[in-house]
Amino acid sequence: MTKILFSIILLLSLQIAFGQSSLQKIDMIPAKWNVPKDALFENFDNRETLVLKKGRATVKNLSFTNGTIEVDIYANPKRSFAGINFREHNNHLEEVYMRMHKSNQVDAVQYTPMFNNESNWQLYREHQAKVPFRDTGWNTLRVEVRNQSAEIFVNNTRVMTVGKLKTEQYQGGVGLWALFGNRFSNFKVSHRNIDQKPDLAKPANGDPNIITSWKITTSFPYEENKLNFSSFAKEEYTSVSTEESGLLPISKYVKKSSAGSFEQNKEDYIVATKTIESENNETRLFSFDYSDKIMVYLNGKLIFKGNNAFRAKGIQHTGHVDINTNKLYLELEKGINNIHCVVIDKANGWGLIGKLE
Incomplete structure (x- = not known):
């Protein structure tokens, strides 16, 4: 006892x-x-x-x-x-x-x-x-x-x-x-009572080439073949930060027109832009990944289209993102250059990640 x-x-x-x-x-x-x-x-x-x-x-x-x-x-x-x-x-x-x-x-x-x-x-x-x-x-x-x-x-x-x-x-x-x-x-x-408040400060990222901030638009319903690059400059952009890995979870900042119904959702898109200043004409490597779909423009010219949606490449395709999956050599001009990424999503994760080398 x-x-x-x-x-x-x-x-x-x-x-x-x-x-x-x-x-x-x-x-x-x-x-x-x-x-x-x-x-x-x-x-x-x-x-x-x-x-x-x-x-x-x-x-x-x-x-x-x-x-x-x-x-x-x-x-x-x-x-x-x-x-x-x-x-x-x-x-x-x-x-x-x-x-x-x-x-x-x-x-x-x-x-x-x-x-x-x-x-x-x-x-x-x-x-x-x-x-x-x-x-x-x-x-x-x-x-x-x-x-x-x-x-x-x-x-x-x-x-x-x-x-x-x-x-x-x-x-x-x-x-x-x-x-x-x-x-x-x-x-x-x-x-559990814990006095310490959560530490929301970001740890320093070990790779200085990772893009840690973007400017993004609000969301728009996506209709294939109806995008007009000339309208991108007229949109209002908001500066947002990525996670420490470089991942930009777009839904954290932008509300879609339909959500919560997985593949029954309608497709929405945002435009994410990044300005690159170059001292000379040069070539730089852009490594990136995305979910679900993307169109990449450099200085107004479409240079890449891709589809990484769940099961887009077969029933076993998960659509996970990895920063080294896609690589583009960017032909930069002396002065100001602009990347515009149109990121389209239906469900399961709306994201963008990239680095410039």
């Missing part, structure tokens, strides 16, 4: 010392959740469960900053997706999910930010992990969040560390997400 009492006191002391509350279970009942109309609350396997066919379920009246979020997800071999959302605010959020049909494949688990209700998984291949799932019963997905970093666990095994969460939001709602139908149970949340 004395040993049991000592263990309880020690556990409570550790929780207080680290500012960590115990995991609080959120009942799977309508009174606790905001859910889509077709969601189902039902008893299954002697548990309260929530079945999400498509969309997000959010815990009512709960704001999350730091701590742990955990949920059990029932095994599902069919093509489907199931995960956790956190720090949801103003249509931006962080998301961790399992591709239920991809057990032990390189992209079984994914972290991605959501910007303006748009997923960006194509832009973040480095935040995928090869993880085996149980093919029967329940799999437990857990996310431990500390300021601007997160550790991700599946069935109590750490599978990924995200060193810097991308939305840079500090708090917001929490909940679940599914596509093509999945069953959730045993949702739990704990809160």
Whole structure:
């Protein structure tokens, strides 16, 4: 009895010392959740469960900053997706999910930010992990969040560390997400008190050739063969910064005309421009990548068109971005030169990355 009492006191002391509350279970009942109309609350396997066919379920009246979020997800071999959302605010959020049909494949688990209700998984291949799932019963997905970093666990095994969460939001709602139908149970949340505010300063990039800022327009509906370069100069441009890798997640800054419906979205485009000043006539190498499609102009002349959309080059084509995928030798004139990139997107990640050498 004395040993049991000592263990309880020690556990409570550790929780207080680290500012960590115990995991609080959120009942799977309508009174606790905001859910889509077709969601189902039902008893299954002697548990309260929530079945999400498509969309997000959010815990009512709960704001999350730091701590742990955990949920059990029932095994599902069919093509489907199931995960956790956190720090949801103003249509931006962080998301961790399992591709239920991809057990032990390189992209079984994914972290991605959501910007303006748009997923960006194509832009973040480095935040995928090869993880085996149980093919029967329940799999437990857990996310431990500390300021601007997160550790991700599946069935109590750490599978990924995200060193810097991308939305840079500090708090917001929490909940679940599914596509093509999945069953959730045993949702739990704990809160951790951390005095230190998130460090939003960008670390110095090791490659001085990476483009770290662009000027971009707002978004416009895209109609093929109806773009006119002469109109680009008339548009209003806003200066924006890239992530430390050089990636420009366009949806972070620009809201599309349609979002959240994946390949059913309409295509939108923005124009991103960069000015290059050259002391002499010279040739420089422009390495870049994009999602989904691009047209590159140099001093008003179209020099490249490409399509990197999901499955654009076959059913296995993911459309991930890599700064060294495309290379153009730019014939620069003495004085001011301008690159204009028309970046077109439908879904899964609207991005641009480049460097000049």
